[in-house]
Amino acid sequence: MAKVELENVHKNYGAKEDAVKGATFTCEDGEFIVLLGPSGCGKTTTLRMITGLESITSGTIRLGGRVVNNLTPQQRNVAMAFETYALYPPLTVYENIAFPLQVMKRSKAEIDKRVHEVAASLSISDILDKYPEGLAGGQKQRVSLARALVREPTVFLMDEPLSHVDADVRYRARAEIKHIHTVSHATMIYVTHDQVEAVALADRVVVMDLGVIQQIGTPLDLYYRPANLFVAGFIGEPPMNLIPCNLTLDGGMLRASWQSRPDLEWRYQTENIPETALRALQAHHNRPVVFGVRPQRLALRAPDAASSDGSLTGKLLVHEFLGKDGIAQAEVDGTVLECITAPSIPFQAGDLVSLSAAFEDVLFFDPDTTRRIEY
Ligand SMILES: Nc1ncnc2c1ncn2[C@@H]1O[C@H](COP(=O)(O)OP(=O)(O)OP(=O)(O)O)[C@@H](O)[C@H]1O
Ligand SMILES: [Mg+2]
Incomplete structure (x- = not known):
């Protein structure tokens, strides 16, 4: 298979x-890369330039080490499952999937074997006799996927192939794509605006915004070491709490005081902070920073815990039971912080609560560059 x-x-x-x-960016041979970003950020355009369906204005694209800038889609031997699953209405599902192999003049026996294999892997063996018209959206997408996979392309490109799949079978369809990648070792580039899907599928994610790549990394990199404020806010559900603060580092204490209310501050004793972090943060002494903490890492406790490191007092606005855990919204001086909690908590709406975050669970960003302060 080819590297892109x-x-x-x-x-x-x-x-x-x-x-x-x-x-x-490079998609290694056999790697599963997901292009992730909001609507209009250039995902589809990037994918279409790789297929050759769209020309490039400048730069270089290589498939398997060969520059393909001027090659046709056919010459590139890439397969694409389209956003719109243009199946051929007069052909059955079987004939739709078989079509690319007929064009390639494969034998009848081989075609039959491949169509049944691919149909089985996508759980559509029971609809091979049907016509596209009678299929549900999700089934049509699987047929479209099957038709692309049957060719065993060197690179497999998918643009939001699950966008019309019903929510209840989405998880299964996603698992099938992951499974297909595992068994086929195909080089795959997959486009989605859904961060949950991206993180579930990708070896590495390429995060885009406004036509610019923001970060390339494993799902863990994006979650724990987001490169900038955009990635920090885009990855994770519910999104990271981000609070504009001013940073000071003196008298044995690191303080991130809220820009809206300087008397509110996240406080950490420097003796508990690793040397590398202190050095990096020292460069931002007396400067604005954005303080970030994930809802999963913001602890909600009784207000008498409020004096400990990195804690603030807030008012509980609402708590929802989610099954294995709960989600709370608490207000601190007009700012709503989100917090993942135990399924039930001993507080009512209106109660005062302590909100705390350990130093190792917080991130600092430079608001000028939007980049995370690395340490
Ligand atoms: N054929 C075209 N002609 C002119 N502008 C286009 C064309 N295709 C896309 N664009 C513009 O290029 C930008 C990127 O579009 P693109 O379709 O690549 O985004 P996307 O990330 O795939 O978005 P979505 O999530 O909505 O599919 C957008 O501003 C879009 O309006
Ligand atoms: Mg698109």
């Missing part, structure tokens, strides 16, 4: 701003 390399690839559709601005 993009080097400083730009796409301009004629507008002032490029739709894709200098995309550079």
Whole structure:
């Protein structure tokens, strides 16, 4: 299978701003890469430039080490499952899936074997005789996926293939795609705006915003070491709590005091902070920072715990029972903080609560560059 390399690839559709601005990343042979980002960030454009369906304005694309900038989609031997699953209405599901192999002049026996294998792996063996018209959206997508997979392409590209799959079978369909990747060792590039899907499927995720790659990393990298405020806010559910603060580091104490209310502060004794973190944060002494803590890492306790390191007092607004855990919203000076809690908590709406975060669970961002302060 082939490795995919993009080097400083730009796409301009004629507008002032490029739709894709200098995309550079490599999808290794057999790797599963997900392009993730909000609507309009350039995911589909990037994918279509790899297929050859869209020309590139500048830069280089290589498949298996070969520059393909000027090759047709056919010459590139990539397969794409489309957002719109354009199946051929007069053909049955079987004939739709078989079609690419017939074009490739494969034998009848081989075609039959491949169609049944692929149909079984996608759980659509029972609808091979049906026509596309009578199928549900999710079934149509699986057929479209099957038709792309049956060719055993060198690179397999998917643009939101599950967007029309019903929520109750979405998990299964996603697991099937992951399974197909595991058994086929295909190089896969998959586009989605759904971070849960991205994190579930990817070996590595390429996060995009406004045509620019924000971070390339494993799901764990994105979650624990987001490169900047965009990634921090985009990855994770519910999103990270982000609070504009001012940082000071003196008298044995690190303080992140709220810009809206300087008397509110997250406080940490420097003796408990690793040396590397102190050094990095020292450079931001007396400067604005954005303090970030994930709802899963913000502890909600009785208010008498409020004097400990890194804690603030807030008012519980609402608590929802979610089954294996709960989610609380607590207000501190007009700012709502979200907090994942035990399934039930001994507090009522309106009660005062302590909100605390250990130093190792908080992140600091530089608001000028939006980048995370690394240590
Ligand atoms: N054929 C085209 N002609 C002109 N502009 C286009 C064309 N295709 C896309 N664009 C523009 O390029 C930008 C990126 O679009 P693209 O479709 O790649 O985004 P996307 O990340 O796939 O979004 P979505 O999640 O909505 O599918 C958008 O501003 C879009 O309007
Ligand atoms: Mg798109």
